[in-house]
Amino acid sequence: MLWNTRRWTVLGCVGCLAASAVLAAAVLGTWHAPAARAEDRVSAAKASTDPALERTREEVKMLDDLYKNAVVSITRTYIDRDDKQPAIMVAKQVFSAMRKQGWHSARLVDATGEPFNDENAPVTDFEKAAFKAIREGKPYYEEVVGTGDQRRLLAATVVPSVMQKCSDCHTSKKVGDVLGFLRYDLKVR
Numbered sequence: 001m002l003w004n005t006r007r008w009t010v011l012g013c014v015g016c017l018a019a020s021a022v023l024a025a026a027v028l029g030t031w032h033a034p035a036a037r038a039e040d041r042v043s044a045a046k047a048s049t050d051p052a053l054e055r056t057r058e059e060v061k062m063l064d065d066l067y068k069n070a071v072v073s074i075t076r077t078y079i080d081r082d083d084k085q086p087a088i089m090v091a092k093q094v095f096s097a098m099r100k101q102g103w104h105s106a107r108l109v110d111a112t113g114e115p116f117n118d119e120n121a122p123v124t125d126f127e128k129a130a131f132k133a134i135r136e137g138k139p140y141y142e143e144v145v146g147t148g149d150q151r152r153l154l155a156a157t158v159v160p161s162v163m164q165k166c167s168d169c170h171t172s173k174k175v176g177d178v179l180g181f182l183r184y185d186l187k188v189r
């Protein structure tokens with residue numbers, strides 16, 4: 001499975017995060033997962049008996065790379081611990097715009113059990129199941145709901161503290177710890 005090759009978590013590397021070079025590698029490995037090799041994509045496509053679902057999973061991966069790269073870049077470029085508008089607030093505005101345009105629904109959900117903003121706590125059954133899976137150490141969790149042309153892919157991808165700037169504000173978590181997940185809801189088509 002392609003998902004197994006992706007590393008959205010750096011939990012295994014917590015002990016080696018002291019060296020800045022390693023930290024940079026962890027950030028890149030976590031938020032900028034390398035593109036799947038072309039032959040992997042081909043074999044995954046061949047193995048799939050459900051091409052629409054595979055396409056939707058690819059869309060989630062693309063969106064996840066886009067949102068996570070944007071949040072990391074904005075944080076690195078503009079944000080320090082005294083800022084009242086963390087990058088995640090910009091992401092929330094973009095999520096809202098995308099939903100209004102009818103593209104997809106995305107939401108940042110807490111996985112610490114103590115969110116800064118209670119609105120970010122898991123609400124739906126899917127978010128509660130994803131909360132459990134992500135806290136158990138899974139980097140990805142999904143469910144397919146509905147039938148026929150009403151099918152939807154619900155997906156959750158882990159959001160760790162990927163750089164010191166995250167932990168400067170989220171002080172209860174160190175770099176490498178899980179902070180939350182992004183929850184996606186996309187039509188399968």
Ligand code: HEC
Pocket residue numbers: 071072075079080081082083084085086087088089108109110111114115116117118120159160161162163165166167168169170179180181
């Ligand atoms: C300037 C301080 C600051 C920085 C830097 C920051 N955050 Fe946050 N973060 C916040 C605030 C404030 C909220 C609550 C936002 C809201 O009102 O929804 C939040 C919310 C979150 C949440 C949702 C759970 C919760 O606590 O409400 C996650 C997950 C999260 N941030 C991850 C990150 C990651 C990953 C980084 C680094 C790329 C990061 N944050 C950097 C301040 C910060």
